[in-house]
Amino acid sequence: MPQGPDGNNRKPGSSSPGSGPFESDVLALLPQLRRYSRSLARSEAEGDDLLQDCVEKALANRRHWRGVNLKAWTYAIMTNLYRNRYRQRARHPAVSIDEAAELPAAEVHGDPLERDRLVAALDSLPEENRAVLMLVIVEGYGYQEVADMLDLPIGTVMSRLSRARQRLRDQLNDSNIISLRRPR
Numbered sequence: 644m645p646q647g648p649d650g651n652n653r654k655p656g657s658s659s660p661g662s663g664p665f666e667s668d669v670l671a672l673l674p675q676l677r678r679y680s681r682s683l684a685r686s687e688a689e690g691d692d693l694l695q696d697c698v699e700k701a702l703a704n705r706r707h708w709r710g711v712n713l714k715a716w717t718y719a720i721m722t723n724l725y726r727n728r729y730r731q732r733a734r735h736p737a738v739s740i741d742e743a744a745e746l747p748a749a750e751v752h753g754d755p756l757e758r759d760r761l762v763a764a765l766d767s768l769p770e771e772n773r774a775v776l777m778l779v780i781v782e783g784y785g786y787q788e789v790a791d792m793l794d795l796p797i798g799t800v801m802s803r804l805s806r807a808r809q810r811l812r813d814q815l816n817d818s819n820i821i822s823l824r825r826p827r
Contacts, residue, residue: 665702665705665708666702668713669698669701669702669713669717672713672714672717673694673698675714676694676697676698676717676718676721677690677691677694679718679721680693680694680697680721680725683721683722683725684725693721693724693725693728694721696724697717697720697721697724698717700720700724701716701717701720704720760815761815764810764811764814764815765811767810767814768807768810768811771803772803772804772806772807772810773807774793775789775793775800775803775804775807776803776804776807776808776811778792778793779800779804780804786800786801786804
């Protein structure tokens with residue numbers, strides 16, 4: 644008599660993908676798959692995540708199963724998922740939140756007066772120039788995108804951006820003790 648995916652005797656044709664309850668056959672494998680996933684992951688939580696991903700992938704890719712050995716097929720899926728996770732972690736190591744609390748944070752050595760001067764200079768710009776400057780420089784939109792957003796010709800966008808940059812440059816140069824440019 645043919646054996647089912649878990650090694651038990653089954654009625655002929657009961658474990659084939661087209662006529663049998665594929666989901667119940669996968670369900671019967673859950674205890675074995677859980678043990679295997681936890682042994683791979685070496686953690687109950689990660690093992691359960693691996694098991695869930697494996698079952699999800701097996702059910703989603705049911706059409707690829709050839710009806711020969713469901714147990715071997717699902718174990719292969721789980722092994723490949725684990726290997727992919729291992730490679731991913733090696734490429735992109737993660738630090739837990741508890742470990743990250745002990746890492747030294749980079750100190751920000753910004754001049755609060757410099758920030759205040761920049762904000763004041765931005766606020767002094769005419770609204771239409773400030774809008775173009777923020778969209779192009781800060782948000783990273785292209786000239787044509789900004790022209791479409793503000794319903795302006797592209798030349799107007801370019802001239803407003805140029806005027807905004809020049810005005811910022813002038814205001815920030817005037818309030819500096821040391822010139823931002825070297826004299827020629």
